[in-house]
Amino acid sequence: MEFAIISALNGVTYGLLLFMVSAGLTLIFGMMGVLNFAHASFYMLGAYVAYAVSSIFGFWTGVIVAPIVTGLIGMAVERFLLPKVHKHGHAHELLLTFGLALIIEELVKLFFGDFPVNYQMPASLRFSAFHIFGADYPFYRLFIGGVAVVMFTALWLLLTRTRTGIVVRAAERLPAMAEALGHNIPMVFMFVFGTGAALAGLAGAVAGAFYPTNPNMGLELGVIVFVVVVVGGLGSLKGSLLASLLIGLFSSFAVGLDWSLAKLLGLVGLGEWARSIGGLMTLELSSVSATIPFALMLIVLLVRPAGLMGERN
Amino acid sequence: MKRFAMIAATSAAALSASALHAEPLKIGIIESLSGAQTSTGRLYANAVAYGVAQINAAGGFNGEPVEVIEYDNAGGAPDAANKFRQAVADGVDIIFQGASSAIAGQLTEDVRKHNLRNPGKEVMFINLGGEAMELTGEKCQFYHFRFTTTAPMRVNALVGAMKKSGDLGEKAYSINQNYSWGQDMQAAVQTAAANGGYEIVGEVLHDVNKIQDFAPFVARLKSAEPDTVFTGNWSNDLLLLMKATGDAGLNVKFATAYLDQPGNIANAGATSLGHYIANNYENAATDGAFAEDYKKATGHYPIFVEGHSAFAVGALQQALGTLDFKGGDINVTSIAQALENTTYETPVGPVSVRKEDHQTIRPVVVSKVVKNAKYPADGTDMGFETVEVIPGEQAIYPVQDSCKMQRPDS
C-alpha cells in the first residue's frame, strides 16, 4: 500500500513533467503536421538559458526569460527555415528539425561543456511538502506538477474559449478558408510554433532545477516524449495528457515489479521450461522498464496509429 | 640565392640529425574526447600527459623524449577500433585508455590480435579505468595491464572502513546499473556480506543512464529500510539517485565508487554530506606533495581519475628506468616484463602488478564527504576526508579461474 501510494504520487508528477514537454510537440504536429525532432532540444535549451540567467538575476527571472528565448528561437525557425523546405514535403521538414537538434545540442556543449551544470532550485522552494510513511515528499515535485496543470488549463481555455483559439483551430482545419476570411495564417503558424517551443523551454527551466541539467537531457527525454505523443495520438492535447500520466505511472510502478515472462508462464506450469530458455523469458520487468515504452509505442503505431485520443491518421 | 643556400644548409643539417635520432617511445591515448563521456576522457588524457611530461623532464627514454598522441574514440567501440589502427600506423607502442569497459574490451582484443599477427611489433595496453572483471578474467592477456581497482576491491575497502567507523549498519541495499560493472558490484556486495556482518535487504539493477526519475527506486529502497546503500552508479545515475534520496529525507549512508566525478558534489549539494566513496587516490590521504606538483603543472589539484592515471605512467617510468635499448628498436615485450616486476610507490602506498592476471595490487582509499574539506570539490566548501587507506594486500581478491594467460616467455 505504502509503495503503491508513493509510486502513484511519483508517477503523476513525472507524467505531468512529460506532459509539459509533449504539449508543445503535439500542438505543433496537430497544427502543422511537422514532427519536430528539435523539440526536446528546446527543453534542454530552456534549462540552460534559465541556468545562465538565474545565476545572475535569480531563479524566477530565469524561469520567465527561458520560455521567451526558446519561443523566439522557435518562431525564427518557423518563419525563416521551415518555409524553405516546405515545398519538398514533410520528410524534409522533419530532417531539417533533426539537423537543428544536432546543432543545438552541440552548441550547448560548446558553451557550457559536457558536465552537468549546477542549476539549482532556490532555497525557498526546497522544503518538504508533507511527510508520508516516514519519508518527506519534496514540494518541488508538486510545483512541477502544478506548473503543468496550470499550463494545460491555460492552453485549453485559450484554444476553446477565446477568439484566438477559434482562429487557430480554423487555421488547423481549413487553412485556405481561414485565410480567405482575412486571417493571417502564416502569423498563426508562427505563433503556434513559438508557443510550442516556449512551453518546452518553460518545462526545461522548471525541471532542470530538479533533474540535472546536462547536454544529454534533451536526448534522454526526447525519445520518451515521442512515445507520449504517439501513444496519446499525434495532435491531441488531451491524448498526450493521458499518455503522459500513463507512462509516468507505468515507469514508476515497473520499478517495483519483478515480473518476467517466465513467472507468467509459471502460472500455467511452464516456468521451468521458460527459465531453461533464458534470454527474453527471464528478463525482469524492472530491469527493462526503459524498454517497455518503445514496445508500447510500436503496438500503438501498428494497431491504432491515431493513438488513444487522436482523430486521424 | 643566399636565402636558398641557407634553407638547403639547415635542411641538410636537420636530415643528418634525424639520421642519428633513436626510435622514440610512442604513447597513444585512445579516449572519449567527444560524446557523452568527454569530461572523463579528458581527465584521463590530462593525467597521462602530465605523467609523460615527468618522464621527459627526467630525460625521456631511449635517448628521445616520449611522444604522446591523442585519439578520440567518440565514446564508441567501433571508433576505438579505427583509432587503434590509426595508432598502429603511427607507430604507437603503448596504449592508454580508461573511460569505458566496453572500449577497454575492444582495445584489449585488438591488441591481442595485433600481437598475434605481428610478432616483433607488439603493442601493449595500459587500462586506466575499465573495471569489468572479464578484462582480467576471460579476456586476460599478457599485454593488458589494469592500473585501477575492480568492484570487489572497492566494496571490500568500503565494508572494512565503514564497519570500523560504525557507519555500516546491519542492513545493506544494493542498487546498480544493469551491465557488467553494476553486476560485478552487486556480486561483490553479496560476497562481502559475511565479512561485513550485514544482511542484504534489497537488490536492484536498473537501466544505464536512461532513467530520468529515481523517485520510484527510492520508494522501493525506502520500504526495505536499509542502513547502507551500495551503488557503483556513475554520472547521472548516481546524481539522480542521491538527489531523490535526499529529497525524500531518508537517513541512509551511501557507499559509492564514483562520488568524486566532477560536478557531483556541487550538484548534490548538502545531500552528499556524510556519504562514502572508495577509490584509487584522494588528495586528502597524502602529504600533498604530489597534489601541489600536479597543480603546478596543470593549474588544478588532481581530481577524480587523474591521480591514479598519473601513477600508472609513473609505474611505467620506473619500469622504463630498468631498460636500455641503447637508442635502438623498442621492444614492447621487454617493457611489459619490466612493468610486471615493478612496484611503484604512490603517495597512498605501493602499487604492483599481479603476474597471473595483470591486475594491480593497490591501496584503496575510503573517504567521506565533509564540510570545510582541505581540498574542496567543485568550488564548494565540501570535499573528501580520508577515513582509511586500505592496503593493497587487504583489498585484493583471488585471481579468477577464467584467466588463462599466454606468456611470451613460456
Place this chain on the structure above:
Amino acid sequence: MTNMRNLILGAVFLVLLIAVPPLLDLAWQNALVNILIASLFALAFNLLIGQAGLLSFGHAAYFGIGAFAALHLMIAVENGLPFPTPLLPLAGAAAGLTVGLIAGYFATMRSGVYFALVTLAIAELFHSLAPRLEGMFGGEAGIASMRMPWASFTFGSMLSVYYLVLAWVVICGLGLWAYTRTPFGRLTLALRDNEQRVRFLGYNAHASKVIVFAISAMVTGIAGSLLAISNETANYSLFASAVSSQVVLQTFVGGATVFLGPVLGAAAFALFSFLVSDLTRSWVLYQGLIFVLVMLYAPSGIGGVVEHHIRNRKNLDWSRLAGPYLLALAGGLLIAAGVVFLTESASILFGEEYAMARQGANGGLPAYELFGLIWKPLSFVTWTVPAALLAGGGVVLMRARREIGAIWDSKGHGARPAAKSASMGGAA
C-alpha cells in the same frame, strides 16, 4: 555513347581502388574500408528513401543484426566449422533479410511520419534489449572473434580485409543498381511518386514495400557484417540512434535522388571524420551545420547538384560560369573560415583548460592560441577578423549567386540548383 563513357569511367575508378591501397599506410587502408562500408550502408538505406520514399530512422537495427550474425558465424568458424571466410557476409545478408521481412511487414503498414516512428521504435527496442540478452549480444562488452585463414588467404592484414570489403561492396552496389533497372525497381519508384496509382494498376502496394524494405535490410546487413569482419567485434552500440542518424545525414547530404549520391555523402563524411575528428572537438557541430545548409539550399544534395550540372553541361556556357563559380567558392570558403574561427574560439574560451588558465590569471582573460596565432579575447582585432570573414563572404556569395542565377535563367532551364554556392560554403 554516354553509357560507354560511364563504363570506362567506372572501370578506371575500380582499377584505382584496386591498385592504390597497397601504397597506403594502415590508417588510410582502414579509412578506405570504413568509407566502403559506409557507402554500401548508405546505398542500402537510399533504396528505401530514394526509391520507395520511405524514411527510416532505425536502420541501425539491420546494420547491427548483420554484424552480430556474421560474428556468430565467425565464432563457429573459429571453433572448426568449415566455412569460407570471404562468404561470412552471407550470414549478415540472411539475418538482415529475415529481420527486414518481419520488421518491414509491420513498418510498411504505415507511411510518412508514422513509418519513420515505427522504424525508430524497432531500433530502440533492439538497442535497449541487446545488452540484456547476453547469450546473443554479449552484454555491453559485445562479442569478439578472429578472422580464420581460408585457402591460401590468412586475412591477417588490413589490405586483405580491404579487398574482401571492396569485392562485396562492388558486387552489392552493382546489384542494387541493376535492381533499380528492373521492372520491379521501376515499380518502387512509382510507389514513391504515386502509391494510389500503383494500387489501381492492380499491384499489391504493401507486398511491394515489404520486399523493398527487406532488400534494403539485407544489404544493410551485409554492410554490418563487413564491419564485423573488419573489427572482429560487435557490441550493442551498433544499434544506437547515432548510427541510424549518421546514415540519414550522409544520404541526404550526398543526395537521395541520385543513385551514387549517398556514396558521395558517405565518402565525404567518413573521410572528414578520419581527417578532422582528432583536430577539432566540434566535428559533430560542423556535420550538423553542413546538413542543415544542404537541406536549406540544396535539398537534392551534392549528388543532385552535380547531376543537374551534368545534365545541362551541353547548354551551359562554362567559360561564363567559371568566374562566378570561383567567386562563390571563395565566398563560401570565407564564410566557412569565419564560422570555424568563431566555433573554435568559443570552444577554447568556454573550455575547461581556459577556465584553469583564467584561475591562473586571477580571473582575467588571458590570450589564447588558435591557428598558430595568439588572440586576445578582449581585443577589437580578434572579433573583427571573423566578422570581416563572414561579412565579406556574405557579400561575395550574394553577388556570385546573382550572377550564377542570371546565367542559368538566361538558359531558361527551369530551376537552377538553388544557391549551390551556399552548400559549398557549408562544406568546408
